[in-house]
Amino acid sequence: MWTTALISGISLGSFYTLIALGFALIYGVTRNFNLAHGELLVLAGYAAYWLWKTWTIPFLMTFPAAVIVMLVACFVLQRLFSRLGEPRELNSIVLSFGIVILLQNAMLFLFSSDYRLIRVPAFGKGLFLFDAYISNSQLILLLLSLVVIGLISLLMNRTYLGKALRATIQDKEAAALAGIHVKAMGTIAFSLGAVLIGLAGPLYGATHYLYPSTGHSVTLLAITITIFAGVGRMRGVILAGWILGLAESVAVILLGASWREMVGAVLLISFLFFKPHGILGKGEQ
């Protein structure tokens, strides 16, 4: 039973990291909190579902489509966020909260509140590993997430672009003074975020039930992971994702699935209480 929890925790945790990376990146570079992150993920999932269901497009082809939809959505979002003044963080929270309402109702209108699921035949099967059952979906989630996380990691640490991004995350003004085009970095952050959500969306739609209000818990996840890791610390994001995934899996075994969302909420509040600027990061006075 505990091996199952471990596998589920790591697989889910890696997926959570994938989801949270976009949020953390956008927040780190532009200091905008996008509360509609979860809703965007669900929207991407719905887009994939719609293509798969109505146009019988093969599951794999829905990924690029979802990415494109997300790029458009994030483009619009970025324009909206750029109209905000100080304090940016609070204003972005309020603005994106409005977007949450907009998107939830749009999805309600387009898809109704029925539960939807993309049925990928391969996901139903699985294999036995060390006396525990690991489903194909868990395996795919794990592998895909790790691959994408690895690519992002490479980007951030081994390329000039990554360096520029990290500089902007750490100190926007200093980066600007060093000649980095901060606005362009923002666009890149939003675009990367869009790609990440676009990749995660169809996966989400194939492994979780889609309904308009499910985005909220996803957003809370992303926020929890980002706060735990501290601003812009990518390595922390991965660790945080795993911890969250494991904590949830354990909680499900000990308490039952219905307490899952409260576990996330309690974790987030504890992280905010102990170190609003990140558990792994250095605190400010």
Next chain:
Amino acid sequence: MTLLQLHNVTKTFGEIRALNGIDFSITEGEIVGLVGPNGAGKTTLFNLLSGRFRPSSGRIIFAGTEITGLKPHAICRLGISRTFQSSRPFAKMTALDNVIVGCVFGKGFYLRPRREDKCTALEILGMVGISHKAETLAGDFTLSELRRLDLARALATRPRLLLLDEVAAGFSPVAVKQAVKLVLRVRDRGVTMLIIDHFLNLSLKVSDRLIALDFGEKIAEGPPGEIMKNRKVIKAYLGLRHEEEHE
């Protein structure tokens, strides 16, 4: 009587030692100037005195009471008030209301503002010279008016010791003259003052005494005339070459 005493006060922020072993005292009725180049630790010292930060070590004693590590509102109630380099007005409130806030909370709490608070506020606004703008929103003030509003608000809490942070920074000679008159008027009300003055325009004219800081340490203390000729102070402000020129 001695109003303020600092004993070996040190403040570190992580790796950075902003203040190191600061020792001095201020007598009631004095005007003391705190001078030194940027980064010397002057504002950090103010933040310690007003309670915004805790000293890492050392003690601060005000009118016989230990105030090391007390919270800002408690320190205000005991009688220390301050102005800010960036003024920090309550922008969406009128000037009068800004000062009334100081009257109301400086010494305790009660339910509604009283008549006397309004009168006192008006009087203070008159003293600093902006009573004609009492009903204007603080957000619409000019720089010089903001500084005076900041001062008025700090005075409204009826302090015994007033910490003035760069109150004359960027002022023309004429404005400095007015600032001098204002500071002396405040002294006449019985308020002791510690003035941060990086530009050395105001403090030289009003201070009884100067304390010079550099890199978090006290490098000199004495009457303005002496301090301005002090080699260490010149070196701190102008650098080594000038120090050699003076030899």
Next chain:
Amino acid sequence: MQNGEEPNKIISIEKNSKPRVKRRRVDEGGLVLLFFVLLLLPVLVRHDDYILQVFTHALLLATLALAWNILGISGSISLGHAAFFGAGAYTSALLSLESGISPWLTIPLGGLLSSGLGLVMGLICMRLRGAYFALATLAFVEIPRVITDNWDGLTRGSLGLVGLPGLPSLHLGSWYIHIGSSVAASYYLVLIHALFLSGLVGFIFHSNLGIALQAIREEEIAAQSIGIRIERFRLFSLLVSAFFAGVSGACYAHMVRYIGPELVYGIHFSAAPMIFALCGGRLTIVGPALAALILYPVDQFIFHPLLPAGHEFLYGAVLVLVVIYLPRGFWGSIRKAP
């Protein structure tokens, strides 16, 4: 701070005429007109039950928005006020259902429990500022929701509670008013509640508490340095805000006579007060109520028939527009306009 008589001032120096008095008379005239319309609404709509019910609900949301703004004066944004709304609803519902206590008593008790919940939240979250506080409130509402959802033994879990007692009856000498069964009487009860709360918010605005909260909102560090105890004032405003949010929730429970965790702890009751307060104007006294009285009926009468699913997009759209184009809120802009 604004109210009917003394705009932009805590204490006015002169009450004589000023250049802006003409505009003030228009605003205030509008408010007076609105008051009479609300007072006579049942007569004006010829006792059309549906219209009355919509406006009753709008007034209830107005009270929730006013309660929210008590915390909002200090600059704090709460995204989880449904926690208090729901706690009040469940407390009052359970007490009146299980113990047969009259809602006259259980409604304020609901407020008290919500206040207690606010105390818990405050003790944990008061150190947090701005965006981080908002995030904490977003998470916090999950706690009472999940507990209520799972504690089947006490709350019937996700099935919710049905058959709640209606709004209590009123004995006035020999008069006996069944508020619960009369749409018009329920309407007047909520109207009185809204008027009372508006008056209370106005009182707070002009008291030292309101002054302190506004100073805290404007410049926290300066406020501290002139003797204001930040955490104490913010906590107190949270307690009062939570109390009245709980009272609103309790009233709601007895009005609709059914509650469930997804409903009363849901995003609708967290979003609504925040959106109304921001759209009306956080710096005004009645702005939040006005926004509720306009937006909710527009939603119900115009958009609901057009879009049975998704008509609430209106709130999101208005919020986005207000945040970008009209940050003072529409009533706040009217009040402040030269």
